Amino acid sequence: MVNFSRICLRKYGNFVDNLRLYVRGGSGGMGLPRLGGQGGNGGDVWVVATKNTTLKRIKDKYPQKRFVAGAGANSSVRALKGETGKDKEVHAPVGITVTTDDGRTIGDLNADGDRVLVARGGSGGSLHSGFEPSKGQARHIRLDLKLIADLGLVGFPNAGKSSLLTALSNATPQIANYAFTTLKPEIGKLMYQDYKQISVADLPGLIEGAHMNKGMGHKFLKHVERTKQLLFVVDVCGFQLASKTQFRSAFEAVQLLTKELELYKEELVSKPALLVVNKMDLPDAEDKLEELQEQLENPEEFSDLLPADMIPKNYLTFRHVVPVSAITGFGINHLKSCIRQSLDEDAAAETKAVHREKLQALRYNSHQHQ
Numbered sequence: 001m002v003n004f005s006r007i008c009l010r011k012y013g014n015f016v017d018n019l020r021l022y023v024r025g026g027s028g029g030m031g032l033p034r035l036g037g038q039g040g041n042g043g044d045v046w047v048v049a050t051k052n053t054t055l056k057r058i059k060d061k062y063p064q065k066r067f068v069a070g071a072g073a074n075s076s077v078r079a080l081k082g083e084t085g086k087d088k089e090v091h092a093p094v095g096i097t098v099t100t101d102d103g104r105t106i107g108d109l110n111a112d113g114d115r116v117l118v119a120r121g122g123s124g125g126s127l128h129s130g131f132e133p134s135k136g137q138a139r140h141i142r143l144d145l146k147l148i149a150d151l152g153l154v155g156f157p158n159a160g161k162s163s164l165l166t167a168l169s170n171a172t173p174q175i176a177n178y179a180f181t182t183l184k185p186e187i188g189k190l191m192y193q194d195y196k197q198i199s200v201a202d203l204p205g206l207i208e209g210a211h212m213n214k215g216m217g218h219k220f221l222k223h224v225e226r227t228k229q230l231l232f233v234v235d236v237c238g239f240q241l242a243s244k245t246q247f248r249s250a251f252e253a254v255q256l257l258t259k260e261l262e263l264y265k266e267e268l269v270s271k272p273a274l275l276v277v278n279k280m281d282l283p284d285a286e287d288k289l290e291e292l293q294e295q296l297e298n299p300e301e302f303s304d305l306l307p308a309d310m311i312p313k314n315y316l317t318f319r320h321v322v323p324v325s326a327i328t329g330f331g332i333n334h335l336k337s338c339i340r341q342s343l344d345e346d347a348a349a350e351t352k353a354v355h356r357e358k359l360q361a362l363r364y365n366s367h368q369h370q
Contacts, residue, residue, distance in 0.1 A: 015225075015267040015271050016055040016059055016267075017055065017144070017147075017225075017228075018055070018142060018143065018144045019055050019058060019065065019142065020065065020141070020142050021065045021067060021090065021140065021142075021143065022065060022066045022067070022138070022139075022140055023067045023068075023088075023090070023119040023138070023139060023140075024045065024068045024069070024136050024137070024138040025042050025043065025044055025045055025069050025119040025120045025136025025137045025138070026041075026042025026043040026044075026068070026069040026070045026071040026072060026085035026086070026121045026122065027072065027085075027121075027133060027134070027135050027136055028040065028042050028072045028121065028123045028124040028133030028134050028135075029041075029042075029071065029072035029073045029074040029082035029083075029085075029124045029125065030074040030075065030082075030124075030125045030131065030133055031124065031125030031126050031129070031131030031132070031133070032074075032075035032076065032077075032131065035075075035077065036080075036127060037075030037076070037080035037082070038075055038080065038082065038124050038125070038127075039072055039074055039075050039082040039124030039125040039131075039133045040072030040074075040075075040082030040083045040085060040124045041072045041123055041124050042069060042070070042072045042085040042122040042124075042133075042135075043069030043070040043071075043072075043084065043085035043088060043121045043136075044087050044088075044117055044119065044121050045068070045069050045117075045119040046088070046089050046090070046115050046116065046117055046118065047090045047092050047109065047115070047116045047118055047141075048090065048091055048092065048109075048114070049093070049096065049109035049110075049111060049112055049114040049115075050093070050094075050112065051094065051112050053092065053093050055092070055093065055096075055143060055145060056267055058090065058091070058092065058143075067090050068088060069085055069086065069087055069088040069119070069121055069136060070086030071085045072121065072122070072124045072133065073085075075131075084121075085121055090118075092109060092143050093109075093145070094109055094110065094111060094114075095109065095110065095145060095146045095226065096108070096109040096143050096145060096146065097109075097144045097146055098118060098142070098143055098144075099141065100140075100141060100142075101139070101140040101141070101142065106118060106141065108146075118139075119137045120137045121136045121137075122134035122136045140361070145225070145226060146226065147226050147227060147228065148185055148201050148223055148226045148227065149185070149187055149200055149201035149226075149227050150198045150199050150200065150229065151198070151200045151201070151228065151229050151230065151274075151339065151343075152200075152201050152202075152223055152224045152226075152227030152229075152230055152231065153165065153200060153201065153202040153231050153233055154230050154231065154232050154257055154261070155232060155233035155234060155253075155257065156234075156235075156239050156253060156257070158235055158239045159235050159239070159253075159278055160233065160235065160278045160326050161202050161233050162186070162202060163326040163327065164233055164278060164324070164326040165186060165200060166188070166326070167324075167326040167329060167332050168190050168200060168332060168335070168336065169188035169189055169190060174186070174187050185202060185223050186201065186202045187199050187200070187201050188201075188202070190336055190339065190340075192340060196340070198339060198340065198343060200231065200339075201223055201227060221260070221261065221264040221265070221268075224261065224264075224268060225265065227271075228271075228272075228343065228346065229342060229343065229346070230268075230271050230273040230274070231273070231274050231276060231339070232254060232257060232274070232275045232276065232316075233278055234250045234253045234254055234276070234277060235250065235278055235279050236250055236277045236279050236280060236282065236289055236292070236323070237250070237284070237285070238250050238253065238288075249291075249292075249305070250277065250288065251296065251302060251305070252305055252306060254275065254292075254296070254316070255299070255303070255306055255310065256306075256310055258312040258314075258315065258316050259310050259312045262314075266313070269314055269316060272319055272342060273316050273319065274318055274320045274322065274335075274339065274342060275296075275320070275321045275322070276322050276335060277292065277321065277322065277323045278325070278326055279325060279326075280323045280324060280325040280330055280331065281325040281327055281330070285323075289323050293321065296321065299315040319338075319342050320338040320341075320342065322334060322335045322338055
């Protein structure tokens, strides 16, 4: 019998859902005492919601993650009023919360074009300041992708996602509304004995009517970006989307779903994922499960089962493969503990990373001041 709780160490680092940036407003310009001239104010730094951008793109384009606005011009005989420094804009995706380093919210970006001021420019030198300019505001900020749930369900219509969500949740899943998206996923809450709650999102209609060789449509996959981890759900006996389409085994379903994610946004495949093999109450389920497990151990050997354009570039390695029956309740408790374990592991790793980043910043600052 195969160990279904095999934890696979996998490469993180492609999907980015939060970023820490250094922002600094521009310094003001010098005033001109003998003529009463006023220096220009420094520019401001803004975070602006922009369609079709991602946090990963910011990270790749600006590896230093430093954004500094322009300095105000000094007052001069030719221009007594110095020019204002140039503003700096950080283009971020829609659906972002901007916070200070200690977690206080500065603002939200819910729609294309929304702007949040994150660092003010310094004032130009004037009579009030003895013609001395002031420095711009400097601080670290965080951009966080707003999450709709801890886990997102990924599966074809027949996989039994909604019955699984009901079996996992203590109550009927709620339809949720969000300011930053028109999507209305169903959210199920998992309750644990120590009162911890974990949320799971299902979007009804995911991939329904999509053709095999096309992406699922951006609308459906947007919710997957906004979850910490993925919960793939397949029917152990496979599926057929419509009478005209080909029958697909559980293994093929996993690869087709992986390919769909990849077509939408490649870095999604680097999110931590668990696989739920549902409908274990069906006849022959045990044999089918064993076959699936063997195929998942060596996916390359079985890729000829798929059309060439549906073979994913990277096969997903699941942290846990959990057989369940949403109808009888078999395996549901084990699945809940696997979900909890997977999320707790990541939370611990993230805390460690944040501490490391702050330590490096402290060291960097102390070197600067020596």
